[in-house]
Structures are given as C-alpha cells and as structure tokens.
Amino acid sequence: MPTLVRKTLRDYRRSLIGWTVGICAFLTLYLSIYPSIAANPDVYGDAALAKYPGALRDLMGGLDDIASGAGYLQTLVYQLFGPLLFIVCAVLLANRAIAVPEGKGTLELTLALPLSRSRIVLERWAAVAVGLLIVTVVSFALVTTMVALVDMNVEVDRVLAAHTGLYLLALLVGTLALAIGAITGRKAVALAASGGVAVASYAIESLAKNVDAISWLRWVSPFRYYADGNPLRLGWPVGDYLILAAAIAVLLFTAVRAFDRRDVGV
Amino acid sequence: MTAVIEAEGLSKFYGRRRGLENLTLTVAAGEVFGYLGPNGAGKTTTIRLLLDVIRPTRGRIRILGKDPRDHRVRARIGYLPGELSLEGTERAREYLEFLAQVRGSGRSQIPVLAERLEADLSVSMGKLSKGNKQKVGLIQAFMHNPDLLVLDEPTSGLDPLVQQEFLAMVREARNAGRTVLMSSHVLAEVEHVSDRVGVVRGGRLVAVEGVAALREKAIRRVEFHFDAPVPPEAFEGLPGVRDLRVEGTAVRCTIDGRPDALIKAAARFTVVHMVSEEPDLEEIFLAYYSEEEDHAYAGA
Ligand SMILES: Nc1ncnc2c1ncn2[C@@H]1O[C@H](COP(=O)(O)OP(=O)(O)OP(=O)(O)O)[C@@H](O)[C@H]1O
Numbered sequence: 001m002p003t004l005v006r007k008t009l010r011d012y013r014r015s016l017i018g019w020t021v022g023i024c025a026f027l028t029l030y031l032s033i034y035p036s037i038a039a040n041p042d043v044y045g046d047a048a049l050a051k052y053p054g055a056l057r058d059l060m061g062g063l064d065d066i067a068s069g070a071g072y073l074q075t076l077v078y079q080l081f082g083p084l085l086f087i088v089c090a091v092l093l094a095n096r097a098i099a100v101p102e103g104k105g106t107l108e109l110t111l112a113l114p115l116s117r118s119r120i121v122l123e124r125w126a127a128v129a130v131g132l133l134i135v136t137v138v139s140f141a142l143v144t145t146m147v148a149l150v151d152m153n154v155e156v157d158r159v160l161a162a163h164t165g166l167y168l169l170a171l172l173v174g175t176l177a178l179a180i181g182a183i184t185g186r187k188a189v190a191l192a193a194s195g196g197v198a199v200a201s202y203a204i205e206s207l208a209k210n211v212d213a214i215s216w217l218r219w220v221s222p223f224r225y226y227a228d229g230n231p232l233r234l235g236w237p238v239g240d241y242l243i244l245a246a247a248i249a250v251l252l253f254t255a256v257r258a259f260d261r262r263d264v265g266v
Numbered sequence: 267m268t269a270v271i272e273a274e275g276l277s278k279f280y281g282r283r284r285g286l287e288n289l290t291l292t293v294a295a296g297e298v299f300g301y302l303g304p305n306g307a308g309k310t311t312t313i314r315l316l317l318d319v320i321r322p323t324r325g326r327i328r329i330l331g332k333d334p335r336d337h338r339v340r341a342r343i344g345y346l347p348g349e350l351s352l353e354g355t356e357r358a359r360e361y362l363e364f365l366a367q368v369r370g371s372g373r374s375q376i377p378v379l380a381e382r383l384e385a386d387l388s389v390s391m392g393k394l395s396k397g398n399k400q401k402v403g404l405i406q407a408f409m410h411n412p413d414l415l416v417l418d419e420p421t422s423g424l425d426p427l428v429q430q431e432f433l434a435m436v437r438e439a440r441n442a443g444r445t446v447l448m449s450s451h452v453l454a455e456v457e458h459v460s461d462r463v464g465v466v467r468g469g470r471l472v473a474v475e476g477v478a479a480l481r482e483k484a485i486r487r488v489e490f491h492f493d494a495p496v497p498p499e500a501f502e503g504l505p506g507v508r509d510l511r512v513e514g515t516a517v518r519c520t521i522d523g524r525p526d527a528l529i530k531a532a533a534r535f536t537v538v539h540m541v542s543e544e545p546d547l548e549e550i551f552l553a554y555y556s557e558e559e560d561h562a563y564a565g566a
Pocket residue numbers: 265266280283284285286303304305306307308309310311312348451
C-alpha cells in the first residue's frame with residue numbers, strides 16, 4: 001500500500017473505529033427487534049400501514065411490508081438510516097483529505113514532499129475509499145449474521161448487493177466532498193454542498209415518484225441509482241451501480257485536475 | 267558556480283493584493299542567503315512560490331535547475347514553513363518516520379538531530395510546545411541532507427542555545443556544499459552565517475549585499491592605548507579614519523571600512539591596550555538601503 005494511503009488511514013483510525021462501532025451498534029439494536037415485529041403482523045402488516053399517505057410513507061422509508069425480512073431490512077437499514085450514517089461518515093473522512101488539512105495548514109508539509117499533486121489527491125481518496133470499505137465490510141458481516149440469527153430469510157447475495165449500493169452511494173457523496181475541497185480548499189463549503197446534495201437527492205427520490213413536475217430530477221439524483229433497483233428484492237442493479245461508479249470517477253478526475261492547478265493555503 | 271535558485275521577474279498577486287512584484291534573484295550553489303524584510307514584505311510569498319505551494323502570477327523560477335512543478339526536485343529540498351502547523355495525536359517521531367519513508371531517506375538522522383536540538387519526539391504532535399514544534403520542523407527540513415534548504419523564519423520560537431545549535435547546523439550544511447535560503451526579520455539573526463543578504467519590502471527586493479562587503483562598509487569605533495604619549499601627526503590624514511582624538515597616550519577614532527592603515531600607523535608605537543567595537547551591521551544595512559529607497563524606513 002502506498003505510504004500516503006497508509007499514513008492517511010492511520011490518521012483515520014480513530015474515526016473509523018468509532019463509525020464502525022456506532023453503525024454496528026445501530027444495526028444490532030434495530031435488527032434484533034425484528035422477531036417481535038414479525039410476530040405481530042396485524043400491527044405492522046401492510047394493511048395496518050396502508051392508512052398513511054403514499055408520499056409520507058416514502059419519506060419515512062417506504063414502510064413497505066415491514067413484517068417480512070426483506071421489507072424490514074429495507075425500511076430500517078437501506079432506506080434512510082444506512083445511507084445517512086454511511087454518507088456522513090464518508091463526507092467527514094473525505095473532508096479530512098484536502099480541505100481540513102489545508103485549513104489547518106498541515107497540508108503544506110505534505111505538498112513539500114516529492115509527490116505530485118495528483119498523487120496526493122489520489123492517495124488521499126484511496127484512503128477514504130479503503131476506510132469506507134472497512135466500515136462496509138464489517139457492517140455487512142454484522143447484517144448477514146443478524147439476518148441469520150433472527151431468521152429474516154434474505155439471501156446473503158442480496159444483502160451484499162444492497163450493501164454495495166450503500167458503499168457506492170456514500171463514496172460518491174464523499175468523493176463530491178473531496179472534490180469540492182480540492183477545488184475550493186474550504187471545508188465548510190465542501191460540507192455544506194455535499195450535505196445539501198445528499199439531502200436534496202433523498203428528497204427527490206422520495207417525492208418525485210408522486211410529483212410529476214420534478215420527476216426528471218431523479219435522473220441526476222444519486223439516490224435514484226442507489227434505491228431504484230431495489231437490490232434486496234431484485235438482486236444486483238448492475239447498470240445503476242456502474243453509473244454511480246462512473247460518477248465517482250468523474251468527480252475524482254475533476255478533483256485531481258482542480259487541485260493540480262491552484263494555489264494552496266491562500 | 268551554478269545557480270540553485272533562479273527567479274526572474276517573479277510576481278505574485280493575491281487577487282488585487284500584492285504579495286511580491288518583479289523579483290529577480292539568483293542564489294548560487296553552496297551559498298547561504300539571508301532573506302530579510304519586515305512583516306508582510308513578501309518573504310513567505312517568495313518561499314511558497316519556490317516550493318510550488320502557490321503559483322506565480324508572472325515570472326519564472328528554476329530551482330536546482332528544474333521547474334518547481336516537477337515534484338521530484340522536492341526530494342532534494344528541505345523546507346521549513348513560516349507558519350508551521352503540526353497537529354493530531356500521532357507522535358512526532360512517527361510523523362518524521364513517515365516523511366522519511368516518502369522521501370526514501372533521512373530516517374537515521376531523526377534521533378541524531380533530535381538529540382542535537384534536544385527535541386522530545388515522544389510527544390503527540392498536537393501537544394508539542396511552540397519551540398518543540400519548530401524543532402520538529404527543523405528536523406524534517408534537515409534530516410534527508412537536502413541540497414537546498416529553504417527555511418522561513420527558522421529561529422522563531424527557539425531559545426538562544428537552540429538557536430546557536432541551529433546556526434551550527436546551517437554552517438555544517440554550507441561546509442558540506444549545500445545551499446541555504448533563510449528568511450528573518452533582523453539581520454543580526456542571519457549575519458553570522460549568511461554569505462549574502464537580500465531585503466524585500468512591500469513586495470520588492472530593495473537590496474542585495476554580501477555580508478563581507480557590509481562589514482567593509484562598517485563604521486567602527488576604535489581606541490588604542492600606548493605606553494607613552496604619541497604625536498597626533500602620526501595618525502592624521504589616514505585613509506578611512508575619522509573623528510580622530512589624540513589625548514596623551516590614548517588615540518580614539520572611528521574607521522570607515524578597512525582598519526589596515528590605522529593598524530599600521532599604530533604598530534610603530536608600543537600598543538598596551540586596544541578596543542574595537544563590533545560594528546552594528548543592521549544599522550549600516552538599513553542606512554544603506556534607505557538611501558536607495560527614498561521613503562523613510564518607518565516599519566520594523
Ligand atoms: N493568502 C493571502 N491572501 C491575500 N494576501 C496575502 C496572502 N498571503 C500573503 N498576502 C499578502 O502578501 C503580502 C506579503 O505577505 P508575506 O506573507 O509574503 O509576508 P512576509 O514577508 O512573510 O511577512 P511576515 O514577516 O509577517 O511573515 C502581505 O501584504 C500579505 O498581506
């Protein structure tokens with residue numbers, strides 16, 4: 001592993017441990033109550049939840065069939081909370097790649113090393129990607145374990161497909177934050193812009209299905225490519241995931257180009 | 267001699283704010299160059315341009331014969347930033363080892379330099395005192411024995427003993443044929459190690475002068491005491507001798523430039539005691555360049 005990647009991961013170690021533990025605690029807590037929900041279909045079944053308006057249901061995470069294993073997992077983990085936690089984690093890590101050290105002034109000595117600017121961006125990004133992958137792998141292992149323990153009856157491959165989406169979505173928003181940091185050098189801007197995009201994209205995906213006037217926005221919204229394929233039920237949405245991956249590549253390329261051209265720490 | 271730093275018509279504007287304007291400067295291999303100027307003069311701007319942290323608005327730089335954008339050249343440069351920022355929970359030693367690893371050299375020098383500067387490397391970086399941060403900064407600048415050292419206010423925050431040790435390190439670097447550019451606010455900090463000094467003010471280089479030449483320009487007060495009264499005529503009209511006062515066995519005067527003629531005149535008598543004040547180069551230097559620049563030297 002390249003030295004700067006290793007060193008950046010070492011800097012991330014504490015946050016990575018924190019996020020992994022936090023996300024796993026959240027998952028354990030919510031997945032362990034599944035048996036009590038499955039045992040009460042008349043309270044949580046489709047008929048009981050049908051009284052909520054469609055748009056509201058969407059905003060609350062579908063509430064679709066939460067008495068079934070896949071429905072419960074989708075609603076509790078992959079609809080809102082999973083993306084939320086993963087995205088916040090990714091953005092915070094990504095902001096520490098360029099914008100935060102630039103603001104603090106610690107990037108100056110990194111730039112004085114015999115490393116090209118492009119390489120600094122790429123290696124720092126790689127550390128974000130690997131860090132996020134660690135969180136993803138551990139939480140995936142936990143979800144599959146819990147799925148087996150509480151008899152959710154969801155195939156491991158489907159969980160893997162859904163978790164891969166989580167990873168790609170979070171990495172995309174993280175890469176956006178990194179790119180804005182590489183372009184502007186301002187962590188507040190990077191944080192606000194990438195957070196804004198994530199929230200807007202979630203809202204669009206939830207509401208646009210019911211509001212025709214904005215339905216075209218779905219096509220540029222990252223959440224569409226994360227959620228529309230419904231991987232827990234339908235398996236790998238390969239095309240959508242490739243689009244997420246392509247968007248990551250484009251943002252990374254933009255970050256490299258922008259950082260290579262500008263003054264640092266002014 | 268080959269040039270290690272070559273700047274030609276170098277200008278840097280931050281938006282409309284002037285950082286540096288039209289700097290032309292050459293620093294030769296093996297030279298120690300003192301880069302002086304008051305606050306906001308443009309020292310840090312120049313240095314960050316050399317390291318390719320910021321890019322020039324106009325002008326050209328060659329460093330160690332290369333374009334500063336060529337990242338490989340930085341393996342041969344030791345850089346101490348003016349606003350050194352070291353943060354985090356990592357121990358200073360681990361950070362230095364990381365730098366050594368990226369550069370591919372210098373690891374073995376870490377404990378050696380730490381001992382010389384009395385730096386405690388077991389402390390986490392965020393908890394280092396200002397002086398200790400500066401020491402870590404110096405260690406990382408010197409540890410890979412770079413051909414060129416670019417040091418922005420290297421002595422800031424160091425106590426006098428450590429400053430002396432640092433100056434010794436600079437002398438050793440020069441003796442080993444390395445080149446040094448160091449910035450400072452005051453000449454006194456750099457005059458004992460510098461071969462040449464340059465002054466920037468308001469973004470412009472206003473003077474460059476050899477330290478030896480400055481010494482020659484120096485006015486110094488000299489006193490001779492002899493074993494018997496001496497005739498005033500013996501000292502009158504000597505080149506460079508001014509304000510001559512001969513009182514019995516004592517001769518007092520100021521000399522401007524070389525003391526040679528005075529010493530030879532005095533040598534004809536029996537000298538029992540002699541006092542020569544160390545000239546204040548700073549004073550001369552400031553006088554010298556405020557003549558060139560008409561406006562008064564108000565700052566610093
Ligand atoms: N990032 C920046 N944005 C705008 N102006 C700047 C910036 N950095 C420096 N300047 C301006 O450029 C000029 C030169 O600043 P510089 O930092 O090079 O001075 P300096 O000689 O290093 O001063 P000091 O002795 O205080 O460190 C100053 O007028 C300063 O205000």
